[in-house]
Amino acid sequence: xxxxxxxxxxxxxxxxxxxxxxxxxxxxxxxxxxxxxxxxxxxxxxxxxxxxxxxxxxxxxxxxxxxxxxxxxxxxxxxxxxxxxxxxxxxxxxxxxxxxxxxxxxxxxxxxxxxxxxxxxxxxxxxxxxxxxxxxxxxxxxxxxxxxxxxxxxxxxxxxxxxxxxxxxxxxxxxxxxxxxxxxxxxxxxxxxxxxxxx
Amino acid sequence: xxxxxxxxxxxxxxxxxxxxxxxxxxxxxxxxxxxxxxxxxxxxxxxxxxxxxxxxxxxxxxxxxxxxxxxxxxxxxxxxxxxxxxxxxxxxxxxxxxxxxxxxxxxxxxxxxxxxxxxxxxxxxxxxxxxxxxxxxxxxxxxxxxxxxxxxxxxxxxxxxxxxxxxxxxxxxxxxxxxxxxxxxxxxxxxxxxxxxxxxxxxxxxxxxxxxxxxxxxxxxxxxxxxxxxxxxxxxxxxxxxxxxxxxxxxxxxxxxxxxxxxxxxxxxxxxxxxxxxxxxxxxxxxxxxxxxxxxxxxxxxxxxxxxxxxxxxxxxxxxxxxxxxxxxxxxxxxxxxxxxxxxxxxxxxxxxxxxxxxxxxxx
Numbered sequence: 001x002x003x004x005x006x007x008x009x010x011x012x013x014x015x016x017x018x019x020x021x022x023x024x025x026x027x028x029x030x031x032x033x034x035x036x037x038x039x040x041x042x043x044x045x046x047x048x049x050x051x052x053x054x055x056x057x058x059x060x061x062x063x064x065x066x067x068x069x070x071x072x073x074x075x076x077x078x079x080x081x082x083x084x085x086x087x088x089x090x091x092x093x094x095x096x097x098x099x100x101x102x103x104x105x106x107x108x109x110x111x112x113x114x115x116x117x118x119x120x121x122x123x124x125x126x127x128x129x130x131x132x133x134x135x136x137x138x139x140x141x142x143x144x145x146x147x148x149x150x151x152x153x154x155x156x157x158x159x160x161x162x163x164x165x166x167x168x169x170x171x172x173x174x175x176x177x178x179x180x181x182x183x184x185x186x187x188x189x190x191x192x193x194x195x196x197x198x199x
Numbered sequence: 200x201x202x203x204x205x206x207x208x209x210x211x212x213x214x215x216x217x218x219x220x221x222x223x224x225x226x227x228x229x230x231x232x233x234x235x236x237x238x239x240x241x242x243x244x245x246x247x248x249x250x251x252x253x254x255x256x257x258x259x260x261x262x263x264x265x266x267x268x269x270x271x272x273x274x275x276x277x278x279x280x281x282x283x284x285x286x287x288x289x290x291x292x293x294x295x296x297x298x299x300x301x302x303x304x305x306x307x308x309x310x311x312x313x314x315x316x317x318x319x320x321x322x323x324x325x326x327x328x329x330x331x332x333x334x335x336x337x338x339x340x341x342x343x344x345x346x347x348x349x350x351x352x353x354x355x356x357x358x359x360x361x362x363x364x365x366x367x368x369x370x371x372x373x374x375x376x377x378x379x380x381x382x383x384x385x386x387x388x389x390x391x392x393x394x395x396x397x398x399x400x401x402x403x404x405x406x407x408x409x410x411x412x413x414x415x416x417x418x419x420x421x422x423x424x425x426x427x428x429x430x431x432x433x434x435x436x437x438x439x440x441x442x443x444x445x446x447x448x449x450x451x452x453x454x455x456x457x458x459x460x461x462x463x464x465x466x467x468x469x470x471x472x473x474x475x476x477x478x479x480x481x482x483x484x485x486x487x488x489x490x491x492x493x494x495x496x497x498x499x500x501x502x503x504x505x506x507x508x509x510x511x512x513x514x515x516x517x518x519x520x521x522x523x524x525x526x527x528x529x530x531x532x533x534x535x536x537x538x539x540x541x542x543x544x545x546x547x548x549x550x551x552x553x554x555x556x557x558x559x560x561x562x563x
Contacts, residue, residue, distance in 0.1 A: 021460055026472060028452065029462045051381070051388055051457010096389070 002047040003135035003175060004034070005163060006103045007156050008115040008128045010149065012184040013105040014156045015115075016164075016194065017045050018175045033179055038064045039074040040187050041107045044084070047132055048100035048120060056091075056098045060084050077106025081116040081124060088122035101132045107183045131163075138170055139163040153182065157191070164194055297508015299470030299499055300330055300341035301478065302399040304448035304463045307488045308519035311339050311399040312495035314470070314503050315512040315528070317346055326511040327528075334360060336522040338373060338400035343468040344393040344455065352394050356380050373400040374461060377451035381459040388457055395454040395467045401518050402446050448518070470502030470509040477501050492517065496529065503531045 001022060006015045021032035036044040036057040042064070046057040063083070068074045075083065081104045091098050097120075104116040117130040129143045142163050151159065160180065167175060180191040300313035313330035316323055324346075331341045334357045342349035359379055363371045371379065377398050384394065452460040452467065464482055466474040477498040486494070496513055503510040515526040 021458070023454070023458065026475060028465065029460050032460070049456070050454070051385060051459075054381075054459065055385055055457060 001134065001173060002034070003131070003133040003167065003178075004045045004047055004101070004103050005131040005135075005139065005160065006045070006105050006115045006117075006129060007143070007147070007151070007159060008105075008113050009151045009153065009156050011107075011113060012153060012156070012182055013107065013113045013115050014153070014160060014180070014182050015043060015045055015103065015105045016160055016178045016180045017047070019177045019179055019193070020175060023050075030176065035179060035181060036061050037188065038080055038104075038106075039068065041183055041185075042075075042077050042080050043105050043181060043183060043188060044080075045103040045105070045132075046100055047102075048098070052098045052100050056088070056100050057102075060087065076108045076111065077104065077114045077116070078108070078111065078126075080104060080106065081114075081118070081126075085118055085122050085124040088118065088120075092122055103130055103132060105183055107185055109185070113183065134173075135163075135167050135171055135175070138166050142166060161194065297470070297506065298330060298343040298468035299466070299474050299502035299506060299509040300343050300397060300468050301464075301466040301471070301474050301495060301498055302341055302397040302450045303465070303478065303482060303491070303495070304399075304450050305482070305484055305486045305491050307486070307491060308517055309339075309399045309401060309448040309450060310491050310495045311341050311397065311516040311518070312499050313341050313343075313514050314499055314509040314531075315514055316503075316508065316510045318508045323511075329514070331514050331516050333516070333523055334376075334398075334400075335364075335370065337370065337403060337518060337520075338376065338398060339516050339518055339523050341397045341399065341467070342394070344395045345391075348392050348394045348455070349396065352380070352384070352396070355383065359383070370403070372402045373398050373449035373451050374402075376400075377453045377459055377461075380453045381457060384453070384455050385457055387455065392455045396452075397465045397467055398449075398451045398453065399516070399518055400449055401520055401522075402449055403520065404446050466498070468502075468509065470499075470506035473502040473505045474498040488517065492526065496534075500531050500534050504535070 002020070003018045004016070006013060008014075015035070017034040019029075019031050019033070020027050021029035034045055034047060034053070036046060038044050038061050044057055044060060046053045060080075060083070064075050064080055084102065084104060088098060088100070088102075099120045101120055102116075102118040104118065105114070107113045115127055115130060117125045117127050117132075119132075128149065129147050131139055131143070143159070146159055146162065148155075157180075164178060176195070178194045180194055182189045182191055297318045298314060298316070300311075302309060302311040311331050315326065315328050315330065317325040317328040328346070330343065331339055332353050333339050334353070338360070340353055340356070342353060356376065356379070360371050360376055363379075380396070380398070384392065449461070450463060450465050452458070452462065452465045454467075463484075464478055466478060478494065481490075481494045481497070492515060495515060499509075499513045503513075510531060512528045512530050514528055517524050517526065
């Protein structure tokens, strides 16, 4: 039902998430933001069970901010990803596991851009491109085919548009709009919301 | 007192800690974790009276036996070897919850409307329930789900909002109250608690004022009705800046799953799809109060017509900067007969016109 996608370039990461907040068959909100800003250069995209997403993502968000307050510098994306994974794994075999699927995207001064894929069983993988949701079945092969490590920003947006067009064509559910953001050395940039209707 | 003796109510004069300031400042979550640790509470857990189980404090309420949330959040009861009373209580009948409630914001405030039928499977348990409850002068809550859970959580929310107001000397905003309720409901996720509420209210400016918000001032002042010029600037669609503004009409949806949504138009319940279709057609930000009231009434009426679990009457609340006001309860039966007559009258007109155009001509 929900869809997340991330594409890593040589010096940026492009991420997009759909904007639908649904409750059974009803779309309750059409402009829901599924991205959580962990720090100036890290975004956490979170989908999954209704209350778990916000609860878990905000918990991670506040802890990352607490780290910065205590130590004076921000966590790197790799550290944040592993911290998130550890928390998810700890809760997995407790009485209250969180059923969330995540993408963590960030830019580090020393390591450059990075994209991490994490699922509800707290499996963590660093990947050049990734997607979550039923839409991932339709778009991963497009990413496999056209992705190159040296994509420019425009090419990455075109690749993203290709994926969203395929969703529009073949995915049974209507996902009318997507929030798109780009992370590079200058921080997080909001890009224009991608419409999914016929052009 | 006899009732106190029967309920084994501890005498508060003996220095029970619940009314001391330290316990009042405990965040809600710690009470939850205490019960899962091996303290004296644990001993009383299975054998004590409900009050003893809470550590003697009326402010801490008894949590259900610990449940493990299985995969995908389904609750499965935790069967303890030590005591047979720790298994989950079997329900005497299947709980079902049918209702139509809705809330929307527009330039003239917030409208909250609901039907009044409390149903239980095929039985109408009460044809005159109150599904909309005022919490304070500028906040109203519409409830759906399990009626008992809603009643309890409404009271808890009202208590927490009042405590916040006493401690911080300002009213909690609608979004803040929604967040608070959502966080309080989170420990019960996976249990049978079923609460789906819409908080409809008006956020007022704080006494300190909003110095740093120069961008939002012209828009926020329009809600106080002080500037008629600002009102004409409001577009068809609600200006986006006010979505995160401090003042104005606000509608928030909170449910026991943990979902919390901030939106201008919300409808909840088994009749909500029918209500949504009427609301989506007629809702505009620039509606007048009369239009908004009739839209809400029409939406609930249409939902009660199609949904078996909604019906009887329509309750309507209107919240503005000056507080909430309640419209008189209207029976949907009246609206149904009025519409039937209207349709009959329209059909009669069409027949007469046809007769006049086609039949009378030949006779001329």
